[in-house]
Amino acid sequence: MVITGTLKKDKRTKNLVRRLKRGDIALISHADLDPVAAESLVKSGVAAVINAQPTLTGQFPTAGALLLLQRGVPIVELGGQEAFEELKDGKTVTLDLSRSVVQQDGKVFPVNLLTESEVRKRLRDAEQQLSKALEDFAENTLAYLRQEGKRLLASPIPLPNLKTNFVGRHALIVVRGHYYREDLLAIRSYIRDRKPVLIGVDGGADALLELGYKPDIIIGDMDSVSEEALRCGAELVVHAYPDGRAPGAERVRQLGLSAHIFPVGGTSEDAAMLLAYGAGAELIVAVGTHWSIVEFLEKGRKGMASTFLTRLRVGHKLIDAKGVSALYTTGIRWWHILSLLLLGAFTGAWLIHLSPTLQTYLRPLWLWFWTSFEHLFMR
Numbered sequence: 001m002v003i004t005g006t007l008k009k010d011k012r013t014k015n016l017v018r019r020l021k022r023g024d025i026a027l028i029s030h031a032d033l034d035p036v037a038a039e040s041l042v043k044s045g046v047a048a049v050i051n052a053q054p055t056l057t058g059q060f061p062t063a064g065a066l067l068l069l070q071r072g073v074p075i076v077e078l079g080g081q082e083a084f085e086e087l088k089d090g091k092t093v094t095l096d097l098s099r100s101v102v103q104q105d106g107k108v109f110p111v112n113l114l115t116e117s118e119v120r121k122r123l124r125d126a127e128q129q130l131s132k133a134l135e136d137f138a139e140n141t142l143a144y145l146r147q148e149g150k151r152l153l154a155s156p157i158p159l160p161n162l163k164t165n166f167v168g169r170h171a172l173i174v175v176r177g178h179y180y181r182e183d184l185l186a187i188r189s190y191i192r193d194r195k196p197v198l199i200g201v202d203g204g205a206d207a208l209l210e211l212g213y214k215p216d217i218i219i220g221d222m223d224s225v226s227e228e229a230l231r232c233g234a235e236l237v238v239h240a241y242p243d244g245r246a247p248g249a250e251r252v253r254q255l256g257l258s259a260h261i262f263p264v265g266g267t268s269e270d271a272a273m274l275l276a277y278g279a280g281a282e283l284i285v286a287v288g289t290h291w292s293i294v295e296f297l298e299k300g301r302k303g304m305a306s307t308f309l310t311r312l313r314v315g316h317k318l319i320d321a322k323g324v325s326a327l328y329t330t331g332i333r334w335w336h337i338l339s340l341l342l343l344g345a346f347t348g349a350w351l352i353h354l355s356p357t358l359q360t361y362l363r364p365l366w367l368w369f370w371t372s373f374e375h376l377f378m379r
Contacts, residue, residue, distance in 0.1 A: 001074075001096075001098060002095070002096050002098075003047050003094070004092060004093070004094045005023050005025040005093065006021075006024050006025065006092055006093075007024070007027055007087060007088065007089060007091055007104065008020055008024045008025070008026055008090070009027035009084065009087065009089045010089075011029040012223075013030045013037045014040070014203070014223065017040040017041060017043075018226065020041070020046055021044070022044070022045030022046075023045065023046075023047050024044070024045075024046050024047065025048050025049075025050065025095060026044075026046045026049045027050045027078070027084065027087055027089075028041075028049060028050070028051050028052070028053075029051070029052040029053050029081070029084055030051060030055075030064075031053035031055075032054075032056060032057050032064075033051065033055045033056075033064030033065055033068075034064045035064050035067050036177060036178065038063075038065070038067040038068050039067065041073065042067070042071045042073055046073060047073075048074045048095050049068060049073060049074070049075040049076075050075075050076050050077075050078050050095070051075060051076070052077075052080065052084035053077075054077065055077060055119075056119065056122040058122060058126050059129060060126055061123045061126040065114055065119045066116065066119050066120070069114070069115075069116045069119060074095075074097060074113070076095065076097070076100070076111035076112060076113050076114065077114065078102070078109060078111055079110055079112075083109045086107065086109070087102070088105070091105070092104070095111075157275075157277070157278035158262075158263065158264070159262075159278045160260035160261065160275075162217070162260065162279060163235060164197055164216050164217055166279035167279075167280040168280075168282055169195075169197055169281060170281060170282055170283045170284070171199055171279075171281035171283070171284050172187075172191065172198050172199065172287065172321075173199045173204070173272045174198070174201065174204035174208055174215075174287045174288060175202075175272075175286070175287065175289045176203035176204050176207050176224075177288030177289055178288065179288070180204070180207050180287050180288030181210075181211070183287045183288065183321040185211070187287075190285075191213065196285065197217065197276070198214070198216045199217045199218075199272050199275070199276060200218045200219075201218075202218075202221060202222065203225055203226075204220075204287075204288065205218040205230075206225060206226050206228075207287075207288070209228070209229055209232065214233065215229070215232065216235065217234055218234045218235070218236050219237040219239055219262065219275060220238075220248065220272075221239055221248040221268060222236075222238060222248035222249075222251045222252055223248060223251070227255060230252070231255070231257070236257060236260065237259060237260045237261075237271075238259045238262065239262055239264070239268045239271045240261050240262060241263060242263055242264065242265050243263070244261070246263070249261065266307060266309075266310055267307060269286075269307075273311075274310060274314065276314075277313065277317060281317065282317070283317055284314060284317050284318045284319070285319055285320075285321055285324050286321060287321040289320075
């Protein structure tokens with residue numbers, strides 16, 4: 001099988017997917033490709049993916065490669081960063097899967113074609129190594145807890161001066177994590193009825209827009225959110241380091257937009273929860289947030305102390321979207337009753353129209369009704 005297309009490359013997959021078009025060949029440098037990144041590559045319509053890093057290092061099981069293959073997108077591994085640099089962005093390449101080579105401008109580079117059976121074997125092997133990763137993960141978490149626990153649990157939250165009012169309202173925080181789309185679809189009735197404050201964490205803002213919702217607030221490093229989302233009219237909050245450094249603010253300035261700076265430790269989804277909590281949200285509903293060790297390792301996090309402490313602080317107000325989907329039921333609304341009455345009236349009228357017998361029996365009733373109406377209102 002030979003695949004020819006325009007090569008697009010970037011060392012950051014989330015930046016690359018913004019430029020990809022259907023039929024392109026994506027050249028990434030993404031060790032342990034996670035399912036969220038793989039899903040974004042599939043949605044872009046790429047013909048194939050070339051990875052200059054080990055797609056599965058074996059340190060922990062991550063299913064990005066398996067997702068690509070199951071969606072019909074071939075993935076091959078390129079032999080190192082030198083070849084990554086030699087392949088030119090924006091130029092045509094030919095990927096010959098039968099010969100396991102990629103060619104551009106007469107140069108030939110060997111590649112390793114990943115098959116589903118090989119990927120599944122790597123996943124099984126990685127499962128065996130997970131205990132060591134878990135041990136290291138726990139040690140990093142405990143070290144961070146000892147250093148930062150008191151500050152994160154007890155210190156006041158330095159809130160920006162937001163226009164959006166949280167008091168007495170629910171807050172829905174959307175992260176572009178595992179199964180975010182399915183979870184959002186499952187709570188549509190909750191969003192319609194409760195009208196929560198919609199908070200998109202970086203690419204979570206695009207997830208909201210994809211399903212027809214306009215985010216009220218976008219918070220994050222601003223590196224994986226589209227320009228369209230940033231210009232949608234939401235309040236922008238740049239997640240900054242505790243010392244005040246905010247690299248994401250530069251992109252906002254380049255677009256001619258303004259943003260609040262929110263200096264707080266942890267991940268951007270932690271910052272979103274602390275923001276909603278500190279601003280007075282009655283309930284915080286989370287979509288696509290990270291909970292398992294594999295999800296944290298996929299994001300390059302060596303510990304989850306900040307997330308653990310954030311959950312401790314806001315936990316009495318926090319609920320996962322799956323819980324909302326299971327527990328939330330809508331009551332009977334006025335338009336439900338009206339629709340039922342109109343449907344009944346239409347069905348009855350149609351039956352009378354089709355039945356001469358019913359017309360014979362109902363004609364005296366109609367004459368009585370009309371006579372009574374004239375007597376009462378038309379005298």
